[in-house]
Amino acid sequence: DGGITQSPKYLFRKEGQNVTLSCEQNLNHDAMYWYRQDPGQGLRLIYYSQIVNDFQKGDIAEGYSVSREKKESFPLTVTSAQKNPTAFYLCASSIGSGDQFFGPGTRLTVL
Amino acid sequence: SQQGEEDPQALSIQEGENATMNCSYKTSINNLQWYRQNSGRGLVHLILIRSNEREKHSGRLRVTLDTSKKSSSLLITASRAADTASYFCATATFFTPSSSARQLTFGSGTQLTVLP
Numbered sequence: 001d002g003g004i005t006q007s008p009k010y011l012f013r014k015e016g017q018n019v020t021l022s023c024e025q026n027l028n029h030d031a032m033y034w035y036r037q038d039p040g041q042g043l044r045l046i047y048y049s050q051i052v053n054d055f056q057k058g059d060i061a062e063g064y065s066v067s068r069e070k071k072e073s074f075p076l077t078v079t080s081a082q083k084n085p086t087a088f089y090l091c092a093s094s095i096g097s098g099d100q101f102f103g104p105g106t107r108l109t110v111l
Numbered sequence: 112s113q114q115g116e117e118d119p120q121a122l123s124i125q126e127g128e129n130a131t132m133n134c135s136y137k138t139s140i141n142n143l144q145w146y147r148q149n150s151g152r153g154l155v156h157l158i159l160i161r162s163n164e165r166e167k168h169s170g171r172l173r174v175t176l177d178t179s180k181k182s183s184s185l186l187i188t189a190s191r192a193a194d195t196a197s198y199f200c201a202t203a204t205f206f207t208p209s210s211s212a213r214q215l216t217f218g219s220g221t222q223l224t225v226l227p
Contacts (some may be wrong), residue, residue, distance in 0.1 A: 031212040042199055042217030043154070050212045058214075090153055096211040097203075099144070102153040 003027065006091050006103035013078070013085065013110050021076045021106045023091035030096060032074035036060060037088040037105075046089075049074055078108065086110045116218045117200060123224040130187045132221040134200035135180075141203050141213060143176055145185050148197045148220070157185075157198075192227045 004025040013019045023032065031050050035043035045058030049068040063082025068074055074093075078085045088107050092100040118133045134143070142161045146154040160167045160176045160183065167174045173186040187194055201215040 033212075033215075035217075040219065042201075042219045043215075044217070045214065048206070048212065048214070050206075050210060056206070088151070092154075094212060097141075097205070097213045099156050099159065100215060101156070102146075104153045105151070107151070 004091060004093055004101055004103040006089075006106050008106060009104070011106055011108045013108060015110060016080045018077055018079050019108065021078070021089055021091075021108070023074045023076065023103060024072055025074075025093045025101075025103075026072060027093055027101065028071070028095075029093035029101070030071070031094045032068065033092040033094075033100060034058075034064070034066065034074065034076045035090045035092065037090060043090060046076065117198070117221045119221060120219070121222045121224070123226065124190055126190060126192055126225055126227050128190055130190050130194070130223055130225070132185045132198055132200075132223070134183045134185070134218055136183075136200075136202045136216075136218075137181065138202075138204070140178075141205065143174075143183050144201045144203060144215065145172075145174060145183075146199045146201060146217075148199065150196075154199070187223075190223075190225045192225050194225045195223060197222050 007022045033048045034046040037043050044060050047066045049055035065077045090105045091103040094100045144159045145157045148154050158169045160174050171188045176183045197220045199220045201217045203213040206214050
């Protein structure tokens with residue numbers, strides 16, 4: 001099956017811990033994106049990557065970090081510096097400027 | 112920053128009726144896209160309309176774009192209970208003049224409930 005996957009589906013974090021959300025795609029897409037969604041709100045861009053080994057900050061990058069060592073993978077780390085990390089996190093990918101395809105999301109809850 | 116703003120925030124209709132959602136935005140765009148999201152799930156791309164297009168159809172969906180008013184509308188005809196979801200508009204612009212990818216800026220969505 002071709003597609004974009006995210007894991008885990010649900011994640012619980014204690015305050016002060018770093019956690020890493022996985023995003024993998026086998027669509028051979030060059031560009032990948034991470035968004036955050038809060039209840040009743042639209043998506044906000046955290047980080048994006050247009051090619052391997054390159055990534056740029058989005059609108060709300062503070063407290064997050066990413067890496068893009070492989071074309072297929074774009075993991076997001078939510079660090080302890082992110083003061084309000086409880087949210088729904090969505091990963092997406094695209095061929096250049098084409099349509100973005102979204103993964104199923106990871107719901108992160110801070111205990 | 113949120114560029115697109117949907118109106119209404121919530122809409123409840125009977126099955127078979129038409130549903131109209133509106134979206135306004137602030138800056139110039141390359142295109143505008145509409146997405147659907149079922150509760151707790153990822154987004155599904157519905158339809159894209161380019162900045163030089165005024166109307167586009169796809170099945171029961173009709174999208175209009177008025178760049179002079181910086182607004183778009185999504186019409187779902189003959190709605191079904193399965194259409195119940197949140198609908199988002201997203202404006203697309205290039206990150207930089209030389210970038211190959213586009214930034215999507217989402218509105219806060221319209222929650223559509225179709226009653227059987």
